[in-house]
Amino acid sequence: MVQKDIVIVGLNHRSAPIEVRESVAFESDYLRDALSRLHNYPSIDEGVILSTCNRVEVVAAASDSATAYQDIGSFLAEQKSQYNGLALDDHTYRYRGADAVRHLFRVAASLDSMVVGEPQILGQLKQHYDAAQQAGSVGTILHRLFHRSFSVAKRVRSETGIGSGAVSVSSVAVDLAKRIFDRFDDKTVMLIGAGKMGDLMARHLQSQGVRSLMVTNRTFERAVELAERIHGNPIRFEDFPQYLKMADLVIGCTGAPEVLVDAAQVEKVLRERKHKAMFFIDIGDRRNFDGKINDLDNVYLYNIDDLKNVAEENLQGRSNEAAKAESIVGEEVQSFLRWIGSLEQVPTITALRQRFDDIRRGEIEKSLGGGLKTLSAEQRAALDDMTTAMINKLLHSPIAQLKSRNDNDDEAALYIAALKKLFDLEGK
Amino acid sequence: MEVLFIKLTALIYLFSAASFFYFVFRRDTASPWPALSLSAGLLLHSLALVIRFANEGFAAVALMGEALLFKSWLMVAVYLLIQLKYRLTVLGGIVAPLAFLMCVAALAFGKSGGEVPPGLETFWLPLHVTLAFLGNAVFALAFGVSLIYLLQERHLKHKKMTGLLKRFPPLESLDRLNLLLLVWGFPLMTLGILTGSLWAGIHWGDYWSWEPRQISSGIAWLFYGAILHSRITAGLRGKKAALLTMVGFCVVLGYFLWGDTFFPSRHGGRFQ
Numbered sequence: 001m002v003q004k005d006i007v008i009v010g011l012n013h014r015s016a017p018i019e020v021r022e023s024v025a026f027e028s029d030y031l032r033d034a035l036s037r038l039h040n041y042p043s044i045d046e047g048v049i050l051s052t053c054n055r056v057e058v059v060a061a062a063s064d065s066a067t068a069y070q071d072i073g074s075f076l077a078e079q080k081s082q083y084n085g086l087a088l089d090d091h092t093y094r095y096r097g098a099d100a101v102r103h104l105f106r107v108a109a110s111l112d113s114m115v116v117g118e119p120q121i122l123g124q125l126k127q128h129y130d131a132a133q134q135a136g137s138v139g140t141i142l143h144r145l146f147h148r149s150f151s152v153a154k155r156v157r158s159e160t161g162i163g164s165g166a167v168s169v170s171s172v173a174v175d176l177a178k179r180i181f182d183r184f185d186d187k188t189v190m191l192i193g194a195g196k197m198g199d200l201m202a203r204h205l206q207s208q209g210v211r212s213l214m215v216t217n218r219t220f221e222r223a224v225e226l227a228e229r230i231h232g233n234p235i236r237f238e239d240f241p242q243y244l245k246m247a248d249l250v251i252g253c254t255g256a257p258e259v260l261v262d263a264a265q266v267e268k269v270l271r272e273r274k275h276k277a278m279f280f281i282d283i284g285d286r287r288n289f290d291g292k293i294n295d296l297d298n299v300y301l302y303n304i305d306d307l308k309n310v311a312e313e314n315l316q317g318r319s320n321e322a323a324k325a326e327s328i329v330g331e332e333v334q335s336f337l338r339w340i341g342s343l344e345q346v347p348t349i350t351a352l353r354q355r356f357d358d359i360r361r362g363e364i365e366k367s368l369g370g371g372l373k374t375l376s377a378e379q380r381a382a383l384d385d386m387t388t389a390m391i392n393k394l395l396h397s398p399i400a401q402l403k404s405r406n407d408n409d410d411e412a413a414l415y416i417a418a419l420k421k422l423f424d425l426e427g428k
Numbered sequence: 429m430e431v432l433f434i435k436l437t438a439l440i441y442l443f444s445a446a447s448f449f450y451f452v453f454r455r456d457t458a459s460p461w462p463a464l465s466l467s468a469g470l471l472l473h474s475l476a477l478v479i480r481f482a483n484e485g486f487a488a489v490a491l492m493g494e495a496l497l498f499k500s501w502l503m504v505a506v507y508l509l510i511q512l513k514y515r516l517t518v519l520g521g522i523v524a525p526l527a528f529l530m531c532v533a534a535l536a537f538g539k540s541g542g543e544v545p546p547g548l549e550t551f552w553l554p555l556h557v558t559l560a561f562l563g564n565a566v567f568a569l570a571f572g573v574s575l576i577y578l579l580q581e582r583h584l585k586h587k588k589m590t591g592l593l594k595r596f597p598p599l600e601s602l603d604r605l606n607l608l609l610l611v612w613g614f615p616l617m618t619l620g621i622l623t624g625s626l627w628a629g630i631h632w633g634d635y636w637s638w639e640p641r642q643i644s645s646g647i648a649w650l651f652y653g654a655i656l657h658s659r660i661t662a663g664l665r666g667k668k669a670a671l672l673t674m675v676g677f678c679v680v681l682g683y684f685l686w687g688d689t690f691f692p693s694r695h696g697g698r699f700q
């Protein structure tokens with residue numbers, strides 16, 4: 001048996017600009033077709049294509065990694081035919097063996113993502129693996145490799161804080177709202193300004209259960225328009241201060257140069273609503289809300305810079321957690337390599353035994369046909385037992401050694417290679 | 429026998445405290461293990477109390493060391509009830525170490541403080557003591573909830589996001605729980621004071637003797653009553669409510685720390 005290697009050729013957001021990535025991206029409709037084309041290369045025993053907006057990668061199991069590199073290269077080049085620009089080679093990376101395993105585990109654990117810790121990549125990986133499985137281009141090795149990578153991703157997610165903390169402005173705002181309020185279905189949101197950002201934030205809050213939404217804008221028509229889109233109630237701009245007391249969350253996203261709500265106003269509103277907590281989110285181009293609002297009890301004010309700071313801190317936190325994640329990946333790579341190694345150990349041991357037994361039988365036959373022709377049946381049986389025992393004893397120590405090499409892959413590979421060479425086991 | 433149990437209980441509470449910290453720190457507040465370990469402690473704790481009760485009668489709980497044992501038992505039990513419904517793992521991080529310290533203190537104090545005269549061992553004793561202690565336990569938890577509220581509130585105001593606080597419950601839940609504990613604690617305290625007063629009236633003939641304990645309880649009672657009243661009618665809530673709840677418990681606690689030492693009285697074990 002010839003050892004199979006794992007090979008990855010690909011390009012991602014770091015190695016290639018978006019135009020290049022797009023030019024080789026695989027539409028999901030053509031994925032099946034592409035997989036069978038990939039599988040048709042004689043050098044590719046098993047193959048999976050991963051294609052997302054940030055990366056295109058081909059993961060393969062191959063007997064000859066050098067040929068596989070070339071074949072995957074031309075496979076990708078073929079895909080890129082409509083793109084007449086730079087050579088693809090400048091933008092691709094290649095990994096084999098342990099490096100390839102590590103790379104795939106890092107991708108699955110979202111360590112290689114543009115936003116480290118983003119959770120989508122695992123789902124995408126599973127999707128593309130499933131597609132490959134349906135196309136019949138997955139065998140024992142990639143099956144094991146991908147399933148291993150899924151569980152590595154899960155382990156990283158549960159044992160490190162890599163996915164924790166919101167890293168976008170609107171999800172940070174929702175996170176903060178969740179630390180103030182414990183439920184949203186009884187909360188009312190007031191959206192001041194019909195900007196895109198506010199729209200997004202309102203939808204984000206609706207997904208948390210917010211049902212009551214007021215929308216106001218200087219141009220009433222735009223308020224009506226947006227209110228219709230997000231199932232809110234439009235309110236005239238002059239009237240919004242009267243409705244303020246009903247709002248638990250107030251989002252300001254106007255480009256107005258003046259402050260729309262000041263602290264004295266909020267103080268009054270608070271008394272009217274019996275000091276029930278309020279959360280002001282200021283994501284306007286300029287400050288929509290008076291900064292002193294934050295000094296009032298039971299009121300919290302975050303402006304766009306505060307939200308960005310939190311997002312920044314969370315991102316920093318994620319990269320600190322990434323170090324922990326890397327060491328988990330390291331462990332898992334080792335354990336995967338041990339499994340690959342063990343795939344090869346068994347055939348080597350079998351071949352070794354076979355070789356010795358062949359020699360033994362050959363020599364016995366020769367002797368029984370010549371000098372030992374006169375032996376009785378019992379004596380022949382005794383001779384057979386004796387030679388078998390001899391060979392077992394001779395082989396006992398080397399086989400035991402080989403089996404115990406499990407935890408040291410380099411050494412195991414060395415022993416296997418040596419045995420193959422010394423006893424000419426190749427091709428048996 | 430029960431001393432060994434109490435020692436073991438203290439050990440389990442210590443372990444439980446560590447597990448609360450560990451799981452909160454790991455951001456895994458959904459894990460059942462901290463609460464389970466605390467429950468295991470409570471079970472052993474109950475056994476110890478039952479043995480002591482069987483051997484020496486309920487009166488034993490009126491004395492300093494045993495009082496702490498009974499109080500910590502009530503506190504842990506009430507906390508576990510709250511945890512069942514409200515999942516307030518963070519509060520366990522306060523309750524478990526406190527329970528540990530109270531058990532250790534109980535062991536250190538031992539059976540000091542004299543004996544309860546035989547004439548006092550009527551049904552009034554368990555009734556008064558249980559109600560009063562239960563009220564205290566509930567207020568102790570309200571104190572913990574308020575402390576968590578203030579920490580969370582401070583961080584939100586100052587826009588500082590430390591990892592640990594991310595797992596604290598939302599302010600709204602903490603505030604609601606604070607009110608709930610007040611709503612339960614206040615009647616318990618009222619009944620505790622009433623039964624005590626009636627008992628004193630029946631036994632000694634004076635319903636109110638201006639003892640330090642009575643005075644401090646009276647102040648705390650008025651204080652909690654005022655908080656509850658403003659919460660319900662004037663919309664007192666949030667930070668101020670949390671601060672006042674903590675002050676109220678300090679009045680209760682103040683007596684336990686120095687009351688008996690400086691003002692010997694019936695509550696301090698001098699029953700004549």
